[in-house]
Amino acid sequence: MTRILYDQNGMTDIEVSPEVAELFHRLRVFSHFDSPPGIQVGHRLYCTSHAPMPSYVGIYRSHHLPTMGAFSYSFSFLDRHVVIGAYCSISWGVRVMGINHPLDMFSTTAALYQSHPIFEAAYADAGRRPAWRDNPQKPFPVIGNDVWIGQDVLLGRGITIGDGAVIAAGSVVVKDVPPYAIVAGTPAKIIRSRFTEHERRLLQWSRWWEYAMPDLMQRPADDIPAFVRSLADAINAGTVRKIRKFDVSLAELCRSGGVAEFLNGDLSLTEPASPLDLSTMPDPGAEDAIAPPLDAPPRRGSGPVFKVQRG
Template sequence: MSASLSTYVSETLRQRGIDVGHNLSPAAHPELSFEPPTLVTKEIRLEFPSRFGAFTKIHGPGHVTWVEIGRYGSFAPFVTLGANEHDMRRLSTSSSFENPGLYGWDVLTSGAASQDFHPFEKSVAPVRIGNDVWIGQGAFVASGVTIGNGAVVGALSCVTRDVPPYAIVAGNPARLIRYRFDHETIIRLERLAWWRFALVDLARFPVTALPECLDALERAVEAGSLEPYDPSPVTLGSLA
């Protein structure tokens, strides 16, 4: 993807309600996808086929490696989602062994280019994040972690294990503090899957009063008066 094409893609995405800031680069993966509308201002590792759900706001600065994120997510500044892992079973954890010539150290120290490469295998796995997840400022989520719907991650937390739906976790390493709601309410929320509806439709309900809001939403769904919001995701490959 050339620089001019990157500009074209960024503008086209913005016109469709997808704001990715200045993150595009020639290395963008063609299956990187965004469900409109969404906002991503953190730095994205574009060589991975990440997916971003509608009505999600991922504020920068911060770092996104390989993610699958649902709808209505809230991500504070300085959050890191995934990172390369180093294999601790090898002679060395140094990434220099992946490519000894990356910075010219092979020629500098031996006078010849090295042909010996030892890449880390499966050093990155996708971070899977559900719908309505809030991650506080400065949190770190390790590669391969799954965070359930409605979960909350406290600021500066280090998340190395999966987080159940509607759990509140915090600390280093992150530990369960409590759940946002009682068990029965969580079951109702998961069954309702309210995130399948558009923001403007949901905003008409009393979102600040949960019991009344759930009752009203369940009645509306049963009556068929709410239509799911189902836009087509936009992939970078479709715009190139």
């Protein structure tokens, strides 16, 4: 039976048992916890109490299991509280900023709000009880689907990175990134968009990242309307599978002692896809002939899509 080592405040630490190792093998969860690669029995795994069951993911530099969508991978240590969508590519050295110190108190010292041996020693020497104050923190970043984050990027807390965004190597991201924006710099600023307004709307309408990778790769890759139409027709023809989402979290499964029973059940990682309503597919409209909010040009490759934002 899998041991729960810690289970408080929305965080669950699990000792990897042979059953959990087998479960991850069956779910196609890959890691470099040791050599050879793979989750090893006896390791401590850190996850949130509500993180959905992962499948087809690569977590190559961490014992933390963030919420991560299928066909995503990370070569960086990312805390369990980070949320990552599907089909994301995260390079080495990506980090999340630490906690904020208070700016509206008489001092920014952590002695005001955080336990630490040096502070506890001072209270003990004075014969007093610690008096920690609240210091609310912003949540960890939320990373959308199909996001590419380059090497040595620093992410601020409380930000959301939209679907399809690209973060250039070495960037410091302190504000939300719109879908399909390419950003770079310190602090990161929008350089351009990957696609026109119409192409962005088509991709987000299709929600292609919800579907199994082998069913996507043979479709037109550099013609967005053709890709979306091909995918939609195949979905409605019943030849595309959807990534399955399990209705139990890893923490819940381990806490209930149900890993063995789960392994004996249906572990199919894909399922039939529901038909799409083609009448709702976005058409090029008058708004595409006018500079949209993100200033997209009519064609990709014809110049910058986003104006560089100053300030």
